[in-house]
């Protein structure tokens with residue numbers, strides 16, 4: 001069964017400094033200090049923008065320890081709470097992922113969390129049985145063309161959307177990484193906030209066309225792209241000089257988000273998945 005078309009808006013709810021990979025392995029208290037209350041204060045204005053439109057918020061687990069009210073506030077506003085790893089960093093092995101999942105096990109159970117989004121949309125082959133073991137039912141941790149659904153080891157993989165401009169591949173497997181090869185072959189990752197930062201009107205039109213053809217695009221944004229943190233680019237200046245591509249993630253996309261919300265139907269990922277069953 002194909003669920004009715006809707007925009008699957010997701011927010012990878014991580015702190016402003018996650019853009020810089022330099023803080024991934026510092027002491028947890030130092031990350032808490034760096035956040036400086038940003039992630040607590042950004043939530044209310046973000047929820048206000050969403051109004052009665054529903055979305056999925058993938059939360060970084062250690063932030064639930066910093067601000068325990070986050071998951072409840074998100075759920076009370078009618079949204080889905082998902083998991084964006086306990087600490088926002090690239091996890092390369094099954095052992096690392098298991099340790100990370102275990103660190104957040106308590107709040108995942110308390111809030112009945114079902115969805116997983118790997119940081120940097122990068123995961124490994126063995127993740128799916130692990131997600132199942134920890135009570136999760138789906139993942140959104142790869143890139144693939146709109147409406148691709150993969151059932152892997154009893155877990156649904158609902159990819160972040162791409163548009164195939166040339167080659168019409170139809171068989172996809174998880175995990176799958178967005179490599180320069182895929183870009184060269186004409187696969188356009190419009191679901192990434194990197195892309196919507198650079199080409200918001202193009203992404204809007206791709207979404208519009210996908211919905212008209214009965215498909216349900218998956219796109220993601222970050223809190224710092226909706227509520228700009230104080231002195232954001234100054235604080236990231238060393239990273240931006242080193243990697244100017246990161247600039248796209250610093251653009252404020254709240255008008256883009258408002259545009260999407262006022263034009264298209266949305267739902268949580270879980271609601272979409274219940275239509276697949």
Ligand SMILES: [Zn+2]
Pocket residue numbers: 012014018084088118119120
């Ligand atoms: Zn992330």
